[in-house]
Amino acid sequence: MKSLVRALGALVIISACTTAASAQTWPTRPIRMIVPYTPGGYTDMMARLVSEKIAASLGQSIVIENKPGANAQIGTDIVAKAAPDGYTFGTVIAAHSVNPTLHPKLPYNTDKDFTYVSLLSVAPLILIATPSLPAKNVKEFIALAKAKPGQLNFASSGVGAAAHLTMEMFKNREGVNLQHVPYKGTAGALQDTVGGQINVMFDIIGPLMEQVRAGNARALGVASKERVPAAGDTPTFIEQGVTDFVSGTWAGFIAPAGLPKEIADRMSAEAKKALADPDLRKKLEAQGIVPMGTSPEEFRAFVGEEIARWKQVITAANIKIE
Numbered sequence: 177m178k179s180l181v182r183a184l185g186a187l188v189i190i191s192a193c194t195t196a197a198s199a200q201t202w203p204t205r206p207i208r209m210i211v212p213y214t215p216g217g218y219t220d221m222m223a224r225l226v227s228e229k230i231a232a233s234l235g236q237s238i239v240i241e242n243k244p245g246a247n248a249q250i251g252t253d254i255v256a257k258a259a260p261d262g263y264t265f266g267t268v269i270a271a272h273s274v275n276p277t278l279h280p281k282l283p284y285n286t287d288k289d290f291t292y293v294s295l296l297s298v299a300p301l302i303l304i305a306t307p308s309l310p311a312k313n314v315k316e317f318i319a320l321a322k323a324k325p326g327q328l329n330f331a332s333s334g335v336g337a338a339a340h341l342t343m344e345m346f347k348n349r350e351g352v353n354l355q356h357v358p359y360k361g362t363a364g365a366l367q368d369t370v371g372g373q374i375n376v377m378f379d380i381i382g383p384l385m386e387q388v389r390a391g392n393a394r395a396l397g398v399a400s401k402e403r404v405p406a407a408g409d410t411p412t413f414i415e416q417g418v419t420d421f422v423s424g425t426w427a428g429f430i431a432p433a434g435l436p437k438e439i440a441d442r443m444s445a446e447a448k449k450a451l452a453d454p455d456l457r458k459k460l461e462a463q464g465i466v467p468m469g470t471s472p473e474e475f476r477a478f479v480g481e482e483i484a485r486w487k488q489v490i491t492a493a494n495i496k497i498e
């Protein structure tokens with residue numbers, strides 16, 4: 177029995193030494209970055225822009241693999257079940273903190289099955305209206321919605337998306353009744369808002385402001401603490417009397433649970449360095465995206481807070497996935 181205990185102890189020591197050694201030499205081969213969405217969106221953009229900088233610094237390529245489906249569950253599950261050896265990472269957005277409430281039977285445990293590496297960026301949302309809507313600002317929109325309960329509609333990029341939940345939070349706060357029209361992505365929602373079939377919609381600033389500048393939509397308010405240069409002179413909701421109304425999406429790097437701390441800290445540091453690059457910051461800020469770059473511990477705490485926040489919104493609005 178004693179020999180078994182000694183043998184097991186030796187195995188633990190060998191394993192720890194092997195892990196430490198591999199962390200010191202990491203990476204020795206290409207890294208894959210799982211993006212649980214199609215190419216071209218916010219998640220994909222953040223993954224590619226930051227990974228390109230990190231790959232150059234590490235001297236190893238980072239291969240982007242788009243694995244969309246099931247509100248990001250498919251790609252995220254690939255990360256959860258990968259070996260924690262530093263060669264599989266994932267990029268997730270706010271939906272990652274929504275899924276535990278909307279999908280109680282996830283194929284992974286959001287808390288236990290991941291290493292949270294770094295919060296890359298946050299992106300405040302902006303509310304736009306079709307040009308024919310009489311409301312010129314948030315106050316006028318609230319008055320119009322109250323005068324026509326249930327007659328106005330709003331689009332979102334999908335049930336449970338940050339755009340959807342932000343409007344549900346707004347509805348609850350202001351006591352207005354709006355009809356939800358979910359789409360499979362921002363493009364269709366924006367097209368119908370510009371076309372007049374939809375009254376209003378929330379989403380990230382970049383693509384929506386393109387339509388505002390072209391005169392195809394009207395910006396009503398930004399859900400941020402302070403004005404965002406990319407949104408021009410659009411006032412915040414707070415400026416317009418909606419107290420503490422701040423909302424947006426975010427992007428961050430995750431990895432499988434059990435990733436050696438040395439690798440998690442190195443990847444986090446590399447992400448922070450990449451996001452400090454002036455050219456990259458300028459590119460993101462032009463889209464209304466705020467570069468971040470946090471420690472693994474800070475990102476884990478952030479995700480926990482987001483899960484709790486959106487759970488309250490989902491529960492209050494009684495949102496269910498059909």
